Amino acid sequence: MIKILVADDQALVRGGLVAVLNLESDLRVVAEVAHCGEVLAAARRTDPDVALLDVQMPGDEALPDGxxxxxxxxxxxxxxxVIICTTFGRPGYFARAMAAGAAGFVLKDAPPESLVEGIRRVHVGLRAVDPELAAESLAIGINPLTEREREVLRAARLGRGAAEIAKALHMSHGTVRNHLSSAIGKTDAANGADAARIADNNGWL
Structure with a gap:
């Protein structure tokens, strides 16, 4: 029996995953959580063989996302x-997932049998990844942004100007402008908002 932990903040999606997986004779969901901060405690308590993690779940400073x-x-x-199970097939997310030690990356619109087979594959030590997404990730390359640049762009994504970003992140106005300028150059963007959009689309934030 393969024991599974399901982490997804959308109750309907989480419930659907649990129902589908529990239909299989060799799979059993032993824990389901909705917040990043709940995953480690649930995993220590239930000792799952495989964890399905969404990318964009509510989190905290220590564990901001899946x-x-x-x-x-x-x-x-x-x-x-670990298998990342997400709506967002972004090359940057895929690259970060592999760097984090994930064994699989599955999109939520994939057929249920693909997810089931993916769980069985990673359980025996194999990988379960979308070959097209893997190829696209290789073509785009690694995330060129520093952590500070990502932090500034995440704030810019909310529509904040440099002065607001500086106040929110406790940086000087000049430091924020430097980070924005660097990020704009690395993403070949027209401005800060465009850089945030490009970085977000690539899964770099």
């Missing part, structure tokens, strides 16, 4: 294999 959770989970429960 990709951060994936890395933490691999350290906290080494025997648990």
């Amino acid at each position: 990709l951060a959770v994936a890395a933490a989970l691999r350290k906290a429960v080494p025997g648990c294999r």
Whole structure:
């Protein structure tokens, strides 16, 4: 029996995944959570073989999203294999997931049998990834942005100007402008908002 943890903040999606997986005779969902901060405790309590993690779940400063959770989970429960299960097939997300130690990356619009087969594959030590997404990730290359640049662009994505970003992130106005300028150059964008859009579309934020 393959024990599975399902982490997704959308109740309908989470419930659907649980129902589909529990129909399989060799799969059993042992935990389901809706917040990044709940995953590690649930994994330690239930010792799952595979964890299905959404990317964009509510989190905190330590664990802001499913990709951060994936890395933490691999350290906290080494025997648990991780599959990222997301709506967003972004090359940057794929690259970050692999760097975090995930064994699989599955899109939510894939057929249920693909997810089931993916779980079985990672459980025996194989990978379960979309070959087209993997190829696209390789073509785009690694994330060129520094952590500070990503932080500034995440704030810019909310429509904040440099002065607002500086206040929110406790940086000087000049430092924010420098980070924005660097990010604009790295993304070949027209301005800060455009850089944030490009970086977000590539899954770099």
